[in-house]
Amino acid sequence: MRLSRYFLPVAKESPADAQIVSHKLMLRAGLIRQTAAGIYAWLPLGLRVLRKIEQIVREEQDRAGAVELLMPTLQSADLWRESGRYDAYGPEMLRIRDRHEREMLYGPTNEEMITAIFRDSVRSYRDLPRTLYHIQWKFRDEVRPRFGVMRGREFLMKDAYSFDLDEAGARLSYYTQLLAYLRTFQRLGVKAVPMKAASGPIGGDLSHEFIVLAPTGESEVFYDSDFDQFDWQQSELDYGNEADLKRLFDQVSGMYAATDETHEPARWDAVPEMRRRQGRGIEVGHIFFFGTKYSAAMGMSVQGPDGQPVVPQMGSYGIGVSRLMGAIIEASHDANGIIWPEAVAPYKVGLINMRADDAKCAAAADDLYAKLNAAGVETLYDDRDERGGAKFATMDLIGLPWQIVIGPKGLERGVVELKNRASGEKVELSIDDALARLAG
């Protein structure tokens, strides 16, 4: 993409009401724009990152056997009356009346709707187990939205729902999602620790929160640093293999990790002191097993193998897709701006032409841009007629993993400069070598 034709409104200063670094940087780097309290537009660069996060979440859900569908944002109040949650849910639920005065709401979550869809579609035990998920905008009317997309009102969430014939099966579905989450967060370059959690308004007796350490977190967290040693993508895991699922789940459960709500000081004291990690954390995922809470309340059953009705056991599994963008930036930035992990970077390379008014520089940069595109390297090309200093500052601010700088002096010697945003390391090399490095 040529910056001269793009829409990237960067800013030197961030608004005074942005309190945390990710919020400040997302505004300054032109990723988002607030349109109402706790509601944001995703500008082109921010949307690219959001889509990459979403796609990684999707791929790991698919790999774990979950099936994607898409439920609407608005729901009928009657659906929530079936579970009893319409009256129980607090003022965070945005309640709406349509032109016929029918009571509706903007979905904060989808247990009721997926239960109704599954109930009305499935008759036989042979259609279970099944885990269904969607990635859709949700709304929670936070009393005091803040921290940008970290605690916004309209937010993008992946929520999955599992249906099993018995509790043993439901626990396997739960383990599957838990392990899929560990793979997902690792691919995103985020360290999210699963912590035993209270299950809150969703209900149920088995629940984990996935928490990213950050000073702005809502809760105090405690965990065993042994957790940091695991490589979930490399771990031998066949989702169809019960033994694998149980072994890895036991490995996770064996390491101490708790929020202040579930903290057990006696067990904590048993963790060797040098392995204790304590701090504040942000929730980026939450998973629940809640048995027949919704299926029973909403009258869902299937015919079992013996002809008798079976009420399915359910779980639900959420990831805060838009919130993750804030969490990634909290974990990965420096004084000059964002440092994107390559997996979610909006573009891999920022190409800077130092002198748009110099025909040789422009020709060389245009040519390299065409070659990068042809090689499938996602490139943002700063072809504007601006000062070099401003271009450098913008590239550092938006945090693409690699920068290539083309200037008249280097070109005379046949070289360009390649900079790694994370390390700051710069090397001079020929255009062909730069291309080979980045297309690799």
Next chain:
Amino acid sequence: MRLSRYFLPVAKESPADAQIVSHKLMLRAGLIRQTAAGIYAWLPLGLRVLRKIEQIVREEQDRAGAVELLMPTLQSADLWRESGRYDAYGPEMLRIRDRHEREMLYGPTNEEMITAIFRDSVRSYRDLPRTLYHIQWKFRDEVRPRFGVMRGREFLMKDAYSFDLDEAGARLSYYTQLLAYLRTFQRLGVKAVPMKAASGPIGGDLSHEFIVLAPTGESEVFYDSDFDQFDWQQSELDYGNEADLKRLFDQVSGMYAATDETHEPARWDAVPEMRRRQGRGIEVGHIFFFGTKYSAAMGMSVQGPDGQPVVPQMGSYGIGVSRLMGAIIEASHDANGIIWPEAVAPYKVGLINMRADDAKCAAAADDLYAKLNAAGVETLYDDRDERGGAKFATMDLIGLPWQIVIGPKGLERGVVELKNRASGEKVELSIDDALARLAG
């Protein structure tokens, strides 16, 4: 995808309230499920089609130089007060109050929001022209929603907005979108004729509706069949070339096409009788040039080349992404079900194992399924233990372009059956030949 692990609730009968064929087929084929009046969940198969339509729309927007962002679904009423439309918009606007009694609404369109974003971001003539678009859920509170996704309340729309320094530039942006639409609809396998239109509540003096002929359409349409001869994908078109844009726009404008609102009997009579096409039509796109209607009302200006403020000229350009799925089915089905154009088919191939209880058949089908996946051929594999007749009926109903049938008798002779859904043509060939045909 193995059907034994998928979620595809097909039905023999459609609900009595489904009046048109696309609505009936979308329900029966397990593409959608109604969750409230005019509101639908997209089941896995339907979501795949929706995403393919969306992706074609996106690619053609990108090719035409439009830049994608994503605006939220909810908007503040104050934004619409700036343009004066908050009070002018009728009961189709879903008005909402949040917990602090702030007036909000579920966006039916985004002229105000994009104008505010652009106004607050752009200072100089050098940042124009620009066309921005998003693909987002909208809500219009139809008094009597019907025809499934064709006239639903929550629907997916692509809406683009152009900003230019003068009217001549704005007309080029308009021509660009019009031609991008012709390419888009052609790729989707839909014949959508651009018809001179009244611009209605959006305002402005240049407007076209894109209309698909269908007996359930809202309006009577008239057009010159010469239009059907054009191949917009093959036409020489460089979006950066003014002469190309004008020549092709003049070509389109030169052919008579009008709705009952804009019909001119005298001009119609001048069209040779054998070229006159008349019928009912469904709107799948609508584009508008409206000058400074919103930019002036909302106080947007940029500094022009001479230092003087310039109020940008704007246009807006909508495509009904979810409605298109209904329009495609209206145009492409038979008595047995849907016939998907390959570009939007949820899977290219349906693989049927006639005898899931036969080890040889299962092994051959499993092997072919693995090979199709490895070759990147999107395949839905009916591996369930069901009667062959039911499997055939399901495959015809869901309308994948190709079916491969593996049965014990054929396998003895080393052949499988390949069926083309559109023509009904069946051939027997070896598994390797079938693979080669489909992977090509």
